[in-house]
Amino acid sequence: MRAGLLSAAMITIASTAYGDAGGDPKNGERLFNQCSGCHQVGQGAVDRIGPHLNNIFDRAAGTAQGYRYSDSLERAAAGGLTWNYETLNSFVENPRVLVSRTRMSFRGMNDQQDRDDLLAYLRQFSASPENIPEAAPTAAAVDHEVAPEVLAIVGDPAYGEYLSGECTACHQTSGAGDGIPAITNWPNDDFVTAMHAYKVGVRAHPVMQMMAGRLSDEEIAALAAYFESIE
Amino acid sequence: MTFNRRTFLGSAALTAGLLAAPMVRAQGKPRVVVVGGGAGGATAARYIAKDSNGEIDVTLVEPTRTYYTCFFSNLYLGGFRTMQSLGHSYGTLAAEYGINVVHDWAVGVDRDAKTVSLAGGASLPYDRLILSPGIDFVDGAVEGWDVSSQNAMPHAYKGGSQTELLKAQIMAMPQGGTYAMVAPPNPFRCPPGPYERISMVAHMLKETNPTAKILIADPKENFSKQGLFEEGWNDNYAGMIERVGPDFGGADVAVDPAAMTLSIDGDVNNVDVCNVIPAMKAGRIAEIAGITDGNWAPVNAADMSSKMDDSIHVLGDAAAQGDMPKSGFAANSQAKVCANAVRGALTGSTVFPARFANTCWSLIDTDDGVKVGATYEATDEKIAKVDGFISQTGESDDVRAATYQESIGWYDGITADMFG
Ligand SMILES: Cc1cc2nc3c(=O)[nH]c(=O)nc-3n(C[C@H](O)[C@H](O)[C@H](O)COP(=O)(O)OP(=O)(O)OC[C@H]3O[C@@H](n4cnc5c(N)ncnc54)[C@H](O)[C@@H]3O)c2cc1C
Numbered sequence: 001m002r003a004g005l006l007s008a009a010m011i012t013i014a015s016t017a018y019g020d021a022g023g024d025p026k027n028g029e030r031l032f033n034q035c036s037g038c039h040q041v042g043q044g045a046v047d048r049i050g051p052h053l054n055n056i057f058d059r060a061a062g063t064a065q066g067y068r069y070s071d072s073l074e075r076a077a078a079g080g081l082t083w084n085y086e087t088l089n090s091f092v093e094n095p096r097v098l099v100s101r102t103r104m105s106f107r108g109m110n111d112q113q114d115r116d117d118l119l120a121y122l123r124q125f126s127a128s129p130e131n132i133p134e135a136a137p138t139a140a141a142v143d144h145e146v147a148p149e150v151l152a153i154v155g156d157p158a159y160g161e162y163l164s165g166e167c168t169a170c171h172q173t174s175g176a177g178d179g180i181p182a183i184t185n186w187p188n189d190d191f192v193t194a195m196h197a198y199k200v201g202v203r204a205h206p207v208m209q210m211m212a213g214r215l216s217d218e219e220i221a222a223l224a225a226y227f228e229s230i231e
Numbered sequence: 232m233t234f235n236r237r238t239f240l241g242s243a244a245l246t247a248g249l250l251a252a253p254m255v256r257a258q259g260k261p262r263v264v265v266v267g268g269g270a271g272g273a274t275a276a277r278y279i280a281k282d283s284n285g286e287i288d289v290t291l292v293e294p295t296r297t298y299y300t301c302f303f304s305n306l307y308l309g310g311f312r313t314m315q316s317l318g319h320s321y322g323t324l325a326a327e328y329g330i331n332v333v334h335d336w337a338v339g340v341d342r343d344a345k346t347v348s349l350a351g352g353a354s355l356p357y358d359r360l361i362l363s364p365g366i367d368f369v370d371g372a373v374e375g376w377d378v379s380s381q382n383a384m385p386h387a388y389k390g391g392s393q394t395e396l397l398k399a400q401i402m403a404m405p406q407g408g409t410y411a412m413v414a415p416p417n418p419f420r421c422p423p424g425p426y427e428r429i430s431m432v433a434h435m436l437k438e439t440n441p442t443a444k445i446l447i448a449d450p451k452e453n454f455s456k457q458g459l460f461e462e463g464w465n466d467n468y469a470g471m472i473e474r475v476g477p478d479f480g481g482a483d484v485a486v487d488p489a490a491m492t493l494s495i496d497g498d499v500n501n502v503d504v505c506n507v508i509p510a511m512k513a514g515r516i517a518e519i520a521g522i523t524d525g526n527w528a529p530v531n532a533a534d535m536s537s538k539m540d541d542s543i544h545v546l547g548d549a550a551a552q553g554d555m556p557k558s559g560f561a562a563n564s565q566a567k568v569c570a571n572a573v574r575g576a577l578t579g580s581t582v583f584p585a586r587f588a589n590t591c592w593s594l595i596d597t598d599d600g601v602k603v604g605a606t607y608e609a610t611d612e613k614i615a616k617v618d619g620f621i622s623q624t625g626e627s628d629d630v631r632a633a634t635y636q637e638s639i640g641w642y643d644g645i646t647a648d649m650f651g
Pocket of ligand 1: 268272292295298300302337364389420421425515516549558561
């Protein structure tokens with residue numbers, strides 16, 4: 001509804017103001033084809049397979065009225081996830097970094113310039129785009145995606161079982177997940193990706209940042225191997 | 232013939248030898264006795280039994296048949312939990328993990344003979360003894376109070392009936408009456424516990440007895456999550472709670488259980504409920520075993536073994552270990568490190584380096600949860616803090632509600648981790 005107020009003039013102003021500040025919205029509009037099968041944005045946009053993306057900048061995650069989100073996204077939202085340059089950049093790169101069990105089945109957009117272009121395009125459909133900060137100075141340096149060689153480490157499940165003693169005070173091995181999510185029987189890559197997201201601080205949860213913060217790559221791999229083996 | 236006969240005898244002897252071997256081993260199976268079936272003891276017993284696949288004989292000595300957790304007992308006071316939901320039986324530990332659960336008190340430890348004697352008269356031999364007896368109270372800590380006054384002035388600092396008694400007394404307060412707490416000095420079980428309790432009592436009184444007052448006599452300058460609690464008390468229970476710290480005589484208290492008075496710095500207050508939480512020490516059996524130094528039992532951080540006897544390990548509240556708070560989470564964490572080390576010592580299984588963690592949640596009001604936590608490592612000297620975090624003042628309602636939901640998830644998680 002807010003988007004109805006956006007005028008063509010405003011869009012033009014925005015694109016000249018931000019056109020060379022990091023992203024090219026023209027190219028972003030083209031790239032949005034990768035999203036438009038599921039999402040609408042702009043005047044009259046409604047929820048489709050995915051929620052509409054008007055005013056997505058500074059919008060708290062999981063708040064498109066009437067749209068039914070996955071439990072995983074709802075939980076991330078309850079934990080305070082808000083869409084801004086950094087979180088969108090990470091989500092578009094690989095949705096599972098931030099939301100492991102999201103229903104958005106999109107394999108990700110690898111190229112940083114493409115993501116900048118896409119975000120420059122989406123930014124135009126948020127109110128007062130001129131007030132929305134560009135990428136935080138540190139953001140570009142953060143590596144969201146886990147390197148392939150880290151994902152490839154084969155963990156030792158026996159060590160993982162011992163280390164899991166640190167987790168099972170909160171995460172139940174039965175797979176029950178009220179209040180604290182279930183983490184049993186996950187694919188290795190999703191588990192490792194989620195743990196690294198806490199470790200590098202892309203995911204904001206303080207307990208999990210602390211727990212993941214002192215785990216080495218090998219230890220994360222060991223935990224992934226152990227938890228994956230629990231039915 | 233002779234040859235055959237010899238062969239026969241020989242193989243018979245051999246067979247007998249082979250048969251005898253497992254029996255000898257069965258008799259010689261290493262024995263672990265765990266005293267106390269709470270956060271530390273139940274976890275240690277379960278992990279040793281689970282991971283040793285029958286190679287270690289585990290006996291758990293615990294007088295009560297149902298363990299009522301202290302954690303979440305404040306939520307029972309606030310009306311958020313039933314007492315029944317806090318009770319846990321030892322059935323699964325016995326049936327599924329093959330732990331020999333003995334419902335009795337341990338009354339003596341013979342460290343030379345390596346036996347534990349029980350009130351019922353039995354004597355249990357051990358190769359390793361694990362003590363996780365929780366706390367007892369220091370005699371004479373609060374003038375006018377001893378354990379015989381605990382019905383008139385409950386501590387409600389051990390689970391179950393004491394907590395029910397305190398709740399009944401609070402419910403029976405006259406309109407506009409006073410609930411008083413004598414808070415304990417450091418170190419004590421659950422540093423945020425008394426202040427979460429204040430929050431929950433205030434929550435209940437706000438509904439049932441809104442003109443009632445809460446008076447705290449506190450010997451400590453500062454307390455855990457103080458900023459968070461004080462913010463919550465101001466926002467939700469303004470004008471209800473008065474805390475008298477040491478600068479105004481909060482350390483100089485005396486009670487009279489017959490007259491129901493609490494005097495602070497000589498000032499006599501008539502109160503309707505008096506919740507006396509005295510100074511604490513290790514559960515008495517640690518002292519009886521002769522492994523305490525002062526009020527607590529010093530341990531080595533790497534495996535939680537006693538600094539005075541390396542066949543005895545001490546877990547949880549009773550241990551003097553260094554930086555960890557005395558919490559259920561900490562006891563559970565220490566138990567897993569200890570279980571791994573004990574199994575390694577007795578069966579040669581791999582011993583991984585110790586690592587510990589703790590998180591303590593507190594509920595301030597409906598859907599208003601906060602938390603504090605840290606990770607720890609073992610140094611030669613103690614369990615040392617590595618990293619930590621605490622909830623912030625002014626957090627959004629959503630974050631606080633999510634924190635409360637987490638604490639419920641944790642309760643289910645840790646009790647499953649203790650009792651199977
Ligand atoms: C109000 C309150 C709120 C709390 N909230 C939290 C919280 O939110 N989070 C948290 O992590 N912790 C909390 N705690 C702290 C937590 O309850 C304790 O730190 C934890 O229970 C300590 O575990 P333990 O194994 O040392 O002792 P306990 O759990 O007390 O277990 C000791 C057991 O030993 C038995 N025992 C004692 N002596 C003998 C003997 N001689 N022979 C045989 N058995 C014996 C007792 O019957 C008891 O069952 C709270 C405590 C209180 C009082």
